Amino acid sequence: MPLFDDTQTAFESKSDADLKKAHTLFKLIANPTLTKLGTIMFKIPFAADLPLVKPIVRRTIYSQFVGGETTAECLKVAKDLYQYGVSSIMDYSVEGQESEEEFDRVKDEILRLVKIAKENPKEIPFVVFKPTAFGRIDLYEKMGKNLPMTEDEKQKWQSIRDRFDEVCKAGFDNDVTMMIDAEESWMQDAADDLADEMMKKYNINRCIVCNTLQMYRHDRLAYLKKMFQKAEAENYLLGFKVVRGAYMEKERARAEAENYPSPIQPDKASTDRDYNAALEFITQNHHRISLFAGTHNEDSCQLLTELMQKHNIENGNHKIWFGQLFGMSDNISFKLGNMGYNIAKYLPYGPIKEVMPYLIRRAQENTSVAGQTGRELSLIEKEIKRRKGK
Structure with a gap:
């Protein structure tokens, strides 16, 4: 049997009712028209702050993809997962902040997660944050492109650096790895520079700070190799989460609208090639680089x-x-955990209303990724059939 076809191990933690609910949800997500309609419908009542839709969302897409509204709810799910050898990354999935007060509030939440991770190192081995959760995207873009800044913008950029440093130092002091998500290409240069600054400062004896490479960008493999040469020369450790990427349509549309070359690979085969090449390069050089391979691709x-x-x-x-x-x-996570590999689920949490952008993106990505929803459905159906045949 192929490695990831073991549905008994994959769904050991799921009741019959859980499987049927997941089957219904993925059936709905498999229909692009329904997904698009649902996205519009969910946005309207939440925008108007109407509570009637919340119970529906909570019982369906929210319970499938989110660990809970609070850290306590999320930690309970993480402990349940760890019974099967699967760790978790508690991801505060609130997006779209704009004010300095909101950025500080998120920073304080990340610091709280560091404490939770320290107290639960096996269940919660990483803490993750998005660069734009600590500051405005236009400031990252200006900094990355060396554009002039006002005095106020310079002060706000320094606040971003301070937030990065405060949470990474907390990770260092508490022996918790901090994972920095990647975002849109036009702000990524400045985020990469900050991540590298933090790695050089805190990755002394082990990887405390981990940056993210989106391999659907055609320049990321070269960037990985350049960073390796720099770290070798300056003698510090690297950490990279390697993913395929999450902003392809937005990236291509912006490149076309603003008339610059697209940063995205010409086709999926090129992304797959570079993704797998990154895995090869990092494992070859694991004395210097730690790897978090974030992927739903069974071949990778x-x-x-x-x-x-x-x-x-x-x-x-x-x-x-x-x-x-x-x-x-x-089928991937629980099988690898069962075999003794290190495996962690991204476990989002947050108030339903504030997590809706994340949930909408999940539904849209499941629709757009060729074969993903169909694969989920076929595995669930196989397990339901297996259980009936007992």
């Missing part, structure tokens, strides 16, 4: 297990992690 996960064997890296080596989103690809 299989490849990484083979690369680990090739380079004599034991299954539970702390420098190599696999990761998937909560509510998706349990």
